[in-house]
Amino acid sequence: MRILVVEDEKKIADFVKRGLKEEGYAVDVAYDGENGLFLAKTNQYDLILLDLMLPKMDGLEVCRQLKKEACPAPIIMVTAKDTVEDKVTGLDSGADDYLTKPFAFEELLARMRAVLRKKESKAANLLKVDDLSLDLLSHKVSRGEKEVSLTAKEYALLEYLMRNAGSIVTRTMISEHVWDIDFDTFTNVIDVYINYLRNKIDSPHEKKLIRTIRGRGYTLKG
Numbered sequence: 001m002r003i004l005v006v007e008d009e010k011k012i013a014d015f016v017k018r019g020l021k022e023e024g025y026a027v028d029v030a031y032d033g034e035n036g037l038f039l040a041k042t043n044q045y046d047l048i049l050l051d052l053m054l055p056k057m058d059g060l061e062v063c064r065q066l067k068k069e070a071c072p073a074p075i076i077m078v079t080a081k082d083t084v085e086d087k088v089t090g091l092d093s094g095a096d097d098y099l100t101k102p103f104a105f106e107e108l109l110a111r112m113r114a115v116l117r118k119k120e121s122k123a124a125n126l127l128k129v130d131d132l133s134l135d136l137l138s139h140k141v142s143r144g145e146k147e148v149s150l151t152a153k154e155y156a157l158l159e160y161l162m163r164n165a166g167s168i169v170t171r172t173m174i175s176e177h178v179w180d181i182d183f184d185t186f187t188n189v190i191d192v193y194i195n196y197l198r199n200k201i202d203s204p205h206e207k208k209l210i211r212t213i214r215g216r217g218y219t220l221k222g
Helices: 010-022 033-042 059-068 084-092 105-119 152-163 171-178 189-202
Strands: 002-006 026-030 047-050 075-079 097-100 126-129 132-135 141-143 146-148 210-213 217-220
Touching: 002 010, 002 033, 002 171, 010 026, 010 105, 026 033, 033 047, 033 059, 047 059, 047 105, 059 075, 059 084, 075 084, 075 105, 084 097, 097 105, 126 152, 132 152, 152 171, 152 189, 152 217, 171 189, 171 217, 189 210
Parallel strands: 002 026, 002 047, 047 075, 075 097
Antiparallel strands: 126 132, 132 141, 141 146, 210 217
């Protein structure tokens, strides 16, 4: 999943970005409200972490504009403003949750999971293609009766392929959803990770699920 962090305190932004990347998320960072709004409107994010007190445009206005334009990404406000009035104002502006600083990183992750579960409440917690299954809650991946151990980035790539099972996904689409804005699209990193997945998901089995569509990209289907 791809996350946008809008935070003007660089140390906090870098800390959150590093922690989220270790959890397997692709993360972009904006250090002011105007750039945050621009990135949110021009990229597809699964979740936005939004500070309130930002230069150029405050978080409340960013949130209002995104909700006005029907931005589908849920928003968690992360701010030092902790009065009841501040929380009510933030939630009324369209935020899905409100987390006050300082916070434990584990709590941030838990709130993100809760918000994402609400977003996907109509979807099953289990993705399944043929005998390949991926549990969105436990992050357990199995092919047949055998559990498959994946790195965080391999899991993120497989989740994206399974969410788009049967459709062709291009390298550009993969880079936008699994990697962050700084990803070099001229490298062969995506092909390398596809091969990692093939070795773990397909190689032990006669039936291959991950297929290359020459000149277009990849697809995963039973």
